[in-house]
Structure formats: C-alpha cells, structure tokens
Amino acid sequence: MLDTFTLSGRTAVVTGGYGVLGGTMATGLAAAGARVAILGRSRDRAEAKCDELRAAGAEAMPLVADVLDEESLRAARDELLAAWGSVDILLNAAGGNVARARTDKTTPFSLSMEAFDEVVSLNLHGTVGPSLVFGEPMARGRHGSIVNISSMAAMQAISGVLGYSVAKAAVENATKWLAVDLARRCGPGLRVNAIAPGFFVAEQNRAVLINPDGSYTDRAKTIVNRTPIGRFGEPHELVGAVVFLCSDAASFVTGVVIPVDGGFSAYSGV
Known part of the structure; x- marks a missing residue:
C-alpha cells in the first residue's frame, strides 16, 4: 500500500522552490523519489537549492524564469523537456503577499489599485501561467499532477490582506476549473488540487x-x-499533503483544497 505514495521516476517542477515553504516541499518531493527542477528568477538561489538536493542524493536542476513571464516559462519548460523528457508534477509555490498591498495599519481606502493588481497578479497569474505552460505536456501525455497553494485567507476574511485574499480565492476557483476541464479533456490521469496552509512563519x-x-x-x-x-505550522508539515496529492495514492482525488492549518479553518472562535 505504501508503494502508491512513491514519486520514483517522476519529474517535478517547483516554482518558488528556494523559498522557506517551497524549498521544504521541494525537498519532500525529492525524498519521495522525484527528480526536481527548481524554478525562480534567481539562478544563484535555484542552484544553491539544487546543490542541497543533490547532496541528499536527489537529481535536481535549476530553471530560471519569472512566473509572470510566459516567454521565460516556455523557455524553461523546453529546457526541462530537452534534459529530462517529461514533466509529471507541477507545484505552484511561488506567491505571497506584497508589503505595499497590506492595510493592517490603515484603511482599505488607501489601497492603490496598482498594489492590488500586483498582489493579485503574483498569486493568481503566477499560478495559472505555469499551470498552462507546464500542463500542456502533461495533457499530451494524459498524466500528471498540478498542486496549487491556497490560503486561509481564501476561506474567510482575514484583516489587512484584501488583494491576497481575493487572489487566493481565485486560485481555489482556478484549481477546481482546471481539475474539471483537464479530467474531462484528458482523462483521469491528469489531476489538479491545492493545499491551503494555515499560518507559517516565512520570509x-x-x-x-x-x-x-x-x-x-x-x-x-x-x-x-x-x-x-x-x-x-512547521514547513515540513506541508510535505505529507503535497506528496499524497502528487502520488498514485490520490489517483481519485482532483479539484480539492486540503487545509493544513492546525484546525484554524474549523474553529468558530467560540
């Protein structure tokens, strides 16, 4: 039964794979047997993360691309396919809030639409874009797993993060939309899911x-x-849900959002 959780022989791409949370999840995918491509704008940081994975016995490669730049994403995808031949897993870990889009210490009326657009673009476009680019070869092969990152902010109002909340709610909708469309179009081998982390301390x-x-x-x-x-939460506590969703153990799971939140979303406060 445990064999269904293995990712041996599979190729994973992790956007934002050298951040605190993305890097930990990338390590978890490698530990489960996947070879892992770390995608981000900084070659030095991507290469450093790859060195860490290689030192642990994994196969890894850096991919330099901006998740908001379709041309650079396509170039990274082509580089990956030329080197490794396939892509089986995409973990969209790039994202986060934007400091100037916070309204903790002021009112939402001071939020500029430019700042709002920036945080929505980073989280929503930065998820949908890679999903379409790397999902294309998955669709041709009729097999793969895309895992997105949602948030507690998508489920209920959390003060100070209007743009981030809107973006993550849209990520959840995009997750469900792609799950339905790709399963009907490509068959049961191609799945799209998300995790919704609770509160973790990151950069x-x-x-x-x-x-x-x-x-x-x-x-x-x-x-x-x-x-x-x-x-x-501790970053390693996200790994189990991600590996599950990427593995054959989740072969009948698509279009879901799994909270990893210490019970935050279940608690009414009473």
Missing part, C-alpha cells in the same frame, strides 16, 4: 508575526489563539 511575514526580540506580535498571538493546535 515574507516574519516581521508581521515576530518582534525583533523574538516575541510574538499581537497579530501572531491572535492567530495562535485561533488555532486549536495552539502554534504556528
């Missing part, structure tokens, strides 16, 4: 959650109090 949100002295901010305290497990 982008550290200053919002952690004070310079290492203590929690008021926002962090509110989050932990609303999380039944009573703490922030």
